[in-house]
Amino acid sequence: MPEETLRPFTFDIIRAENVILNTYDNHIKRSLSAMRNQYHDEKAYEALLNQQDYMLYEVYEVKRPEIAGELLQGISIVHPGKVGDEFFMTKGHFHSELDTAEVYYCLQGEGLMVMETPEGEWAVEKLIPEKVLYVPPRWAHRSVNTSRNEDLVTFFVYPGNAGHDYGSIEKQGFRKLVVEREGEVQVIDNPRWLPPEAR
Numbered sequence: 478m479p480e481e482t483l484r485p486f487t488f489d490i491i492r493a494e495n496v497i498l499n500t501y502d503n504h505i506k507r508s509l510s511a512m513r514n515q516y517h518d519e520k521a522y523e524a525l526l527n528q529q530d531y532m533l534y535e536v537y538e539v540k541r542p543e544i545a546g547e548l549l550q551g552i553s554i555v556h557p558g559k560v561g562d563e564f565f566m567t568k569g570h571f572h573s574e575l576d577t578a579e580v581y582y583c584l585q586g587e588g589l590m591v592m593e594t595p596e597g598e599w600a601v602e603k604l605i606p607e608k609v610l611y612v613p614p615r616w617a618h619r620s621v622n623t624s625r626n627e628d629l630v631t632f633f634v635y636p637g638n639a640g641h642d643y644g645s646i647e648k649q650g651f652r653k654l655v656v657e658r659e660g661e662v663q664v665i666d667n668p669r670w671l672p673p674e675a676r
């Protein structure tokens with residue numbers, strides 16, 4: 478075995494009051510100010526931001542080289558809350574290397590994964606504890622926390638060479654939005670979304 482060969486390693490998911498990894502290399506925090514133009518109710522966004530730059534979600538990453546053959550892993554924690562009637566969510570992205578997939582395993586909370594292809598096909602899958610979600614190659618993905626009071630915690634694994642492409646999502650968002658209306662979680666059309674041929 479060559480000297481530089483990496484030895485197998487383990488890490489623990491600690492299910493304390495806040496779920497965390499016992500070892501990680503990177504802790505990403507995204508607050509409201511990093512989500513400008515992502516929520517459909519712009520007035521509600523500005524009003525909430527005036528109150529406080531609330532923390533929306535956090536990611537703990539285990540670093541590996543960003544090359545094909547490696548796998549990147551970590552946990553994502555979306556806090557509960559809403560901007561207007563729209564639930565807190567991640568930015569969402571395509572993988573820069575479009576033909577790469579991702580696996581999510583839900584550890585805690587309840588939410589939805591909103592997904593779509595570059596052609597505009599869409600899908601929404603429920604995330605609840607012990608649910609495993611396979612996001613196939615080519616599908617953009619965004620985690621949405623639909624709980625009133627609990628964090629949505631997922632473990633994820635994706636190829637080292639995948640990369641994150643936020644471009645088109647930042648411009649017009651996903652085709653579907655997740656809102657609370659009449660006390661219910663609803664998946665509605667995003668009025669800003671245009672089909673690929675109309676962009």
Ligand code: PA5
Nearest residue numbers: 536553567568569570633635641
């Ligand atoms: O690669 C993934 O899908 C996750 O690690 C996400 O990056 C994480 O959930 C945060 O979402 P986003 O990168 O869209 O802000």
Ligand code: NI
Nearest residue numbers: 572579618635
């Ligand atoms: Ni991804």
